[in-house]
Amino acid sequence: MSAFEPVIGLEVHAQLMTRTKIFCGCAVSVGGEPNTRTCPVCLGMPGALPVLNAEVVRLAVRAGLGTGCAIQTTSVFARKNYFYPDLPKGYQITQADLPICLDGQLLLDDGKVARIQRIHLEEDAGKSIHGATGTRVDLNRAGTPLVEIVGHPDLRSADEAVAYLRALRGILVTLGVCDGNMEEGSLRCDANVSVRPIGSAVFGTRVEIKNMNSFRSVRDAIMFEVERQVGLITDGDRVRQETRLWNVDLARTESMRSKEEAADYRYFPDPDLPPLHLDPAWLDAQRADLPELPAARKARYERDLGLDLRTATWLTDEPPRADAFDQSVAGMPDLAAPFAVFLMTQVQAQLQRVERTWPELVDAMPVLLRICGKWRGGQLSNKMLADLLQTGFADLTQPLATALTGAESQAGAVLSDDAALEPVVDAILAQFPGEVAKYRAGQKQLTGFFVGQAMRQLAGKADAKVITALLARKLDV
């Protein structure tokens, strides 16, 4: 295993967030009745002519600028010819020799730079559902605008591939290019995977993996595939060039079709669409219109707020979350770092238990910040905080912000005055004379035991710091 290294390149399809399809005025949306968002253009009827959607161009340019690509002032649409029931025209309009963006790069967390070969525009196909009576075709999706982002084979592990995809997704979501939803297929990832002996300069035979619709699947599928290929080679067999599908239930890749008989798509420039020319002044305006990108945001979190890389990355991964975070902590630099950790640990743990969504959490951010502040300031004990969050997140009858505010007022106040806590501490010390003796003999770590006993007596509703201070006063004399 260790004698080989994986060579991985990703091809990512991102659905652009437009109102209408790429070449016609039909609405783009998910769900609804089949074949209710079509017209002569996207059904491929004779004589119908495509007209490019201006917003598609703007979003593709943003994707290119966000990934450091050179935007091409002239690009050309081409026909990719093949027959399939969900492709009404018998060809897909895409870009071949002259795509809209070339030569970009992504900065990964480990400091590595992964190169992007190109970004091109294309239309999506319809949806085929294979059943007993035949294949059903829904053409609502036909003509949905996509960018395909083709990466160089620069990635050397499954984790690096995931880091690349995360970085790319963060940029696309931040720029409003794509909603980044992998489960619903608005962000799709194919991986080209091969292995070679470490130190070798030539590539091995590559396999294309499809059907990975989560970060987890991308990681698992690549790891499986690398192991499969290394196994074949060490057994004296060879890797066949083919397309394989990730089967998430069986956790393995399965052969889909052999690529040895290479497909011949007979690309040629689409005579229906003249070249796309971009005005350099308009391009400059687009460049000036870019918001702070995830890499810059992450660097700012590390530099200005003192977040560690893991927390900064986690926060940045969901741009709406990071936006809400930035808004809530504005003017409170001291609370920013603890609040980020609070979100990543305590709040994230709640989200894994209940059916709450990130948009709700974004709305509740100011309330969460207030609760975090109280906890940090000792007005809420750990136990009270845990109970409060649990109650608030579990109450699905009202918006999260309201539920949390309710739980907050029920939580009451923490016991923190000496007068209330001293009798409890005295009682505990009287109850455990043996431990008191051991403590005095030098076993200072018994403080934790005494605090725990006191907290249990007080049902967790006390300030542990005050109890610790009381204990020190009584024991360290």
Place this chain on the structure above:
Amino acid sequence: MAVQIDGALVQQVAKLAKLSLTDADLPAVARDLERVLALVGVLDEVDVTGVTPLVHPHELGLRPRADEVQPGFTQDQALANAPAREAGHFLTPRVIG
């Protein structure tokens, strides 16, 4: 510049175009394709040194449209020409194993 077209090449082109040709068809189709290529091949005689290739006959750029929804077909209109339909879908012979 004459291009030699054999039966295997004709079959491959036919397959890509989803045409069914019998072996008896092949010699005639091969001859036709050779003549077509010979006709287009006349262009090879033109000296194009220093000429930038055109991707489109007129170099005017395309004029994009605004991203506004336009009314399209109803489901019935969309499926009107379909030889077979099922539950609002076009129905084709099963295309996968």
